[in-house]
Amino acid sequence: YRDRINFVMLNVDNTKWEQELDEFGVEGIPHFAFLDKEGNEEGNVVGKLPRQYFLDNVVALSSGDPTIPHARAVGQYSSAEFRKVHQVADPRSHG
Numbered sequence: 377y378r379d380r381i382n383f384v385m386l387n388v389d390n391t392k393w394e395q396e397l398d399e400f401g402v403e404g405i406p407h408f409a410f411l412d413k414e415g416n417e418e419g420n421v422v423g424k425l426p427r428q429y430f431l432d433n434v435v436a437l438s439s440g441d442p443t444i445p446h447a448r449a450v451g452q453y454s455s456a457e458f459r460k461v462h463q464v465a466d467p468r469s470h471g
C-alpha cells in the first residue's frame with residue numbers, strides 16, 4: 377500500500393496546524409482522518425480502538441472502495457482541548 381497511501385502526522389501542540397485541526401474537528405488524540413485521493417475526508421477514527429479498524433480503512437482507501445468500513449469510530453482518547461500550545465517557526469516541527 378506504500379505506493380497508494382500517504383501518512384501525515386500533525387502535532388496538536390504546534391499552533392501552525394490550528395486551521396487543519398479545526399478543519400478536521402480534532403477533539404481527541406489520537407485522531408486519524410482518512411482522505412481520498414482528492415483530499416475529501418471519508419471518515420475518521422478517534423481514540424484507542426482495535427488496530428484492525430485502522431488497517432481495514434487503509435485497505436479500503438488504497439483499493440478505491442467507495443466507503444471505508446469504520447467511518448466514524450470513537451474509542452477512549454485524550455482531549456485535545458487541554459494541550460500545551462507552542463508557537464513553532466517550522467510547521468513541520470513536531471516539538
